[in-house]
Amino acid sequence: MTAPLLDIENLRVTFPTSTGPVDVVRGLSFALGRERLGIVGESGSGKSMTGRAILRLVRPPGRVTADRLHFDGIDLLAQSPRRMRLIRGARISMVMQDPKFSLNPVMTIGAQIAEAVLTHERVSRVDLHSRVVAMLEAVRIDDPDRVAALYPHEVSGGMGQRVMIAMMLIPQPDVLIADEPTSALDGSVQAQVLDIINEQITSKGMGLILISHDLNMVASYCERILVMYRGEVVEECRADALADARHPYTRGLLAAMPHIDETRDELPVLDRRAWTTP
Amino acid sequence: MATLLHWLLDETPTSRLQARLGRHARVALALTRNPLAVIGLIIVALLLVSALAAPLIATYDPVAQDLARRLLPPSAAHWMGTDELGRDIWSRTVFGSRITLTIVLLVAIIAAPLGLVVGAVAGYFGGWCDRILMGVTDIFLSMPKLILALAFVAALGPGIQNAIIAIAIATWPSYARIARAETLTIRHSEFISAIRLQGASATRVILRHILPLCASSMIIRVTLDMAGIILTAAGLGFIGLGAQPPLPEWGAMISRGRNFILDQWWVSTMPGLAIVTVGLGFCFLGDGLRDVLDPKQAGKP
Amino acid sequence: MRRVLREESVRLSQDPQTEPPHAPRRSPAALRRGARAAAIDLGSVLVALALTFLGLLAITFVIGRVVPIDPVVAVVGDRAPLAVYEKARAEMGLDRPLLVQFAAYVGHVARGDLGLSVSTGNTVAADLRRVFPATLEVATLGILIGVLLGVPMGVLAASRQGSLTDQLIRVVGLLGYAVPAFWLGLVGLAVFYAHYRWVSGPGRIDVYFDGAVEPRTGLLLIDSLLAGDIEVFGNALSHILLPAAVLGFFSLAYIGRMTRSFMLDQLSQEFITTARVKGVPEWRVIWRHAFKPIRVPLITVVGLSYAGLLEGSVMIETIFAWPGIGNYLTTALLNADMNAVLGSTLVVGAIFIGINKMSDLLYRLLDPRAR
Numbered sequence A: 001m002t003a004p005l006l007d008i009e010n011l012r013v014t015f016p017t018s019t020g021p022v023d024v025v026r027g028l029s030f031a032l033g034r035e036r037l038g039i040v041g042e043s044g045s046g047k048s049m050t051g052r053a054i055l056r057l058v059r060p061p062g063r064v065t066a067d068r069l070h071f072d073g074i075d076l077l078a079q080s081p082r083r084m085r086l087i088r089g090a091r092i093s094m095v096m097q098d099p100k101f102s103l104n105p106v107m108t109i110g111a112q113i114a115e116a117v118l119t120h121e122r123v124s125r126v127d128l129h130s131r132v133v134a135m136l137e138a139v140r141i142d143d144p145d146r147v148a149a150l151y152p153h154e155v156s157g158g159m160g161q162r163v164m165i166a167m168m169l170i171p172q173p174d175v176l177i178a179d180e181p182t183s184a185l186d187g188s189v190q191a192q193v194l195d196i197i198n199e200q201i202t203s204k205g206m207g208l209i210l211i212s213h214d215l216n217m218v219a220s221y222c223e224r225i226l227v228m229y230r231g232e233v234v235e236e237c238r239a240d241a242l243a244d245a246r247h248p249y250t251r252g253l254l255a256a257m258p259h260i261d262e263t264r265d266e267l268p269v270l271d272r273r274a275w276t277t278p
Numbered sequence B: 001m002a003t004l005l006h007w008l009l010d011e012t013p014t015s016r017l018q019a020r021l022g023r024h025a026r027v028a029l030a031l032t033r034n035p036l037a038v039i040g041l042i043i044v045a046l047l048l049v050s051a052l053a054a055p056l057i058a059t060y061d062p063v064a065q066d067l068a069r070r071l072l073p074p075s076a077a078h079w080m081g082t083d084e085l086g087r088d089i090w091s092r093t094v095f096g097s098r099i100t101l102t103i104v105l106l107v108a109i110i111a112a113p114l115g116l117v118v119g120a121v122a123g124y125f126g127g128w129c130d131r132i133l134m135g136v137t138d139i140f141l142s143m144p145k146l147i148l149a150l151a152f153v154a155a156l157g158p159g160i161q162n163a164i165i166a167i168a169i170a171t172w173p174s175y176a177r178i179a180r181a182e183t184l185t186i187r188h189s190e191f192i193s194a195i196r197l198q199g200a201s202a203t204r205v206i207l208r209h210i211l212p213l214c215a216s217s218m219i220i221r222v223t224l225d226m227a228g229i230i231l232t233a234a235g236l237g238f239i240g241l242g243a244q245p246p247l248p249e250w251g252a253m254i255s256r257g258r259n260f261i262l263d264q265w266w267v268s269t270m271p272g273l274a275i276v277t278v279g280l281g282f283c284f285l286g287d288g289l290r291d292v293l294d295p296k297q298a299g300k301p
Numbered sequence C: 001m002r003r004v005l006r007e008e009s010v011r012l013s014q015d016p017q018t019e020p021p022h023a024p025r026r027s028p029a030a031l032r033r034g035a036r037a038a039a040i041d042l043g044s045v046l047v048a049l050a051l052t053f054l055g056l057l058a059i060t061f062v063i064g065r066v067v068p069i070d071p072v073v074a075v076v077g078d079r080a081p082l083a084v085y086e087k088a089r090a091e092m093g094l095d096r097p098l099l100v101q102f103a104a105y106v107g108h109v110a111r112g113d114l115g116l117s118v119s120t121g122n123t124v125a126a127d128l129r130r131v132f133p134a135t136l137e138v139a140t141l142g143i144l145i146g147v148l149l150g151v152p153m154g155v156l157a158a159s160r161q162g163s164l165t166d167q168l169i170r171v172v173g174l175l176g177y178a179v180p181a182f183w184l185g186l187v188g189l190a191v192f193y194a195h196y197r198w199v200s201g202p203g204r205i206d207v208y209f210d211g212a213v214e215p216r217t218g219l220l221l222i223d224s225l226l227a228g229d230i231e232v233f234g235n236a237l238s239h240i241l242l243p244a245a246v247l248g249f250f251s252l253a254y255i256g257r258m259t260r261s262f263m264l265d266q267l268s269q270e271f272i273t274t275a276r277v278k279g280v281p282e283w284r285v286i287w288r289h290a291f292k293p294i295r296v297p298l299i300t301v302v303g304l305s306y307a308g309l310l311e312g313s314v315m316i317e318t319i320f321a322w323p324g325i326g327n328y329l330t331t332a333l334l335n336a337d338m339n340a341v342l343g344s345t346l347v348v349g350a351i352f353i354g355i356n357k358m359s360d361l362l363y364r365l366l367d368p369r370a371r
């Protein structure tokens, strides 16, 4: 394996609170190549914060520290804000969690996607338009010309997530962080959207961090999985070896998942006493 | 001391009193963490002290004239100089704090309960009652307040009582708005229905249960409005419609210094500084209180 | 003035505080659909406007009745026999029911009849026409200062939240609530006129230039430009600068505070992070993504501030011997010239309400969500 795209060691995100500083990500370490890595964990476990910390977009008063935060040999923590902006979007990009709040309500969808290109490249108007339309087609939007002229509140949640994906893929980054890209979708659409991402990732040889709370879904789309709990990685394993997971939290998650041939009357509840010290 | 603090901040109070005191203690503690709020608190406290102990703080009689010593610049003998009748401006400013405090308190005592009751009644009963009361409130609200107060004083005649009444008339509508909004949010809550099921009358529900819940937003609003009330009162005094001479009202003092502003700047400047200081004090305190009592609105103007 | 400029006036008129002000645009089809709703809206705003005007009239009417001076005695003298008194009373219509009297009052006002001013001897309407342009001129210059400085200040403060710049701008904003306008005017005169001589003193223009240009608009700055008289223009400018700056200070304090608050609201939204994820430069994040959506609510704020300045000039016009509506009103107040007082109150109130409702309407038209 060549040098990893992302090399992270002891990543820490800290927020000051009235009862003293609180670490919401505590000592996270992992490496990402041109592969698909899944991060799972319950709500509030620090998944999104990890994504933002990589892009150095944790809002103050939050603070990011790490022993190493390297991307493609570049020390991200040492970059000036200007150099950081050259990396954002163009080289590392992030599909934001909730399209309803993450899309600018007063810019047309087309303009928002075009902005992602124009920020990093000089393109003629004609080329730009055809690229935006092509990208929207690539994320399976049927009527791209019409949709490009719409405002975000005029499209459905699923369309919004696809628009978001288009916007983050169009500058052709090396790493895509996808933060719950399918949370608002029902089963079939979910699979469709994930296939779109998958297709783009594999065809361009990118790295993907897929963030979700759905262990099953992540297991079927990624090669490797990190399980986060309360800001820490409690389990790191290959997706096909998930059944051998050792940490009680992961086992609990697995056990709580319903199966198609379910015989249990009640799904078990996570018993947190097993791994948290009182 | 430490045990007292511990008792106050206990997460599981054992008596109503402890719970109530604890709540106040938390607010006070949070306030002291905000530097601007502390400054505001100090200024307001100083205003209170100087109003209560004016005779002790003042160095001269505020109305004693001494024509031999007129228009003296600030000096060791006269910290803020003297005015055109040889009166000591520092002493007048100190005594002026009494007038200012009286005006603010009385306006608050008249306008806040009036607005509170109108708003709570409108919000609680809804329907036509709401429409009529809020219609009147809206009409008053869309009126320019200062002009309204001026016109009322013109009709009632100059003087401090009339100024207070006029300012109160111009001030209550915004309190009615707030009280109505608060009442609407709690009117349909479970605990109000429970109280009504127990057979409590509307009066009782409004007085005992709804009004107390409006208190915190009301306190914030009133504190923030204090600066505005002071300015309006000073404005009336300045025009000559507020407190009448020889009362050392700050606005009237500024007005008297007008003719000397080019050469004896201190006559007008000193009472103006007093107004600015006290006004800022109330603004800082109000801002701080809002951050503590209503974190949602923190940082908003 | 400051209390009118307070944020609750905005909040109460359409509540941009609770509704984050990102006015979603509509595509053309949706806009057409909204056109009919806008027409209905216009109707309801007009009704509200009419009711508010009526309320204003009712207030001035009531004030006119509670005056301790008996208007009949003022006419016939206090030694008149009862019969004469009663006759005069009937002639003045004061024996009729209050409602009838009110209707008559509304009728008079509608015809532009505000009565005679006892101090000037003219009709109040004519007086007001004469003094109004001076107030309009200084308030307009004031609001220009307020917008041009206040908006960038608010944006700057919000984009550097918590910094020293932010704290400084916040304190300036609070000063706008704590400084008496008339005092600031006096101090301004002492410093910039008496001490530094940067500006001219009280009055609209030096006596020497009085009547030098033909009054076409009544606005000296514009009239002198129309006449091509640069000297008069310069003189008028040096006179108006200080009062306009004082008004402008209050306007910029308020506009800056509101802009800061709106911007903070926007900057905390998720779509701002999205823009940053794309690598969009910070200036563009601030002006294109955060500022653009707040332009609509800011229009309302500016409208309110402008209305407040018209009112605020009442306090400073006496200081600057500015021959505007404020000066007229205060003179009338001191002479107990009730017709002039009520007439000015009515006109300032009506303009205030008009601007208020207009910015309200504008907000609704531009922001489809406000419907």
Ligand SMILES: Nc1ncnc2c1ncn2[C@@H]1O[C@H](COP(=O)(O)OP(=O)(O)OP(=O)(O)O)[C@@H](O)[C@H]1O
Pocket: A015, A017, A024, A041, A042, A043, A044, A045, A046, A047, A048, A049, A050, A062, A097, A213
């Ligand atoms: N400004 C803040 N101050 C303090 N704590 C914060 C702040 N912002 C976020 N947090 C905390 O950070 C933790 C991690 O948040 P994060 O958004 O990363 O969770 P998540 O794993 O993405 O959850 P979800 O599945 O709901 O998206 C949460 O517990 C949250 O309470």
Ligand SMILES: [Mg+2]
Pocket: A047, A048, A049, A097, A179
């Ligand atoms: Mg998340």
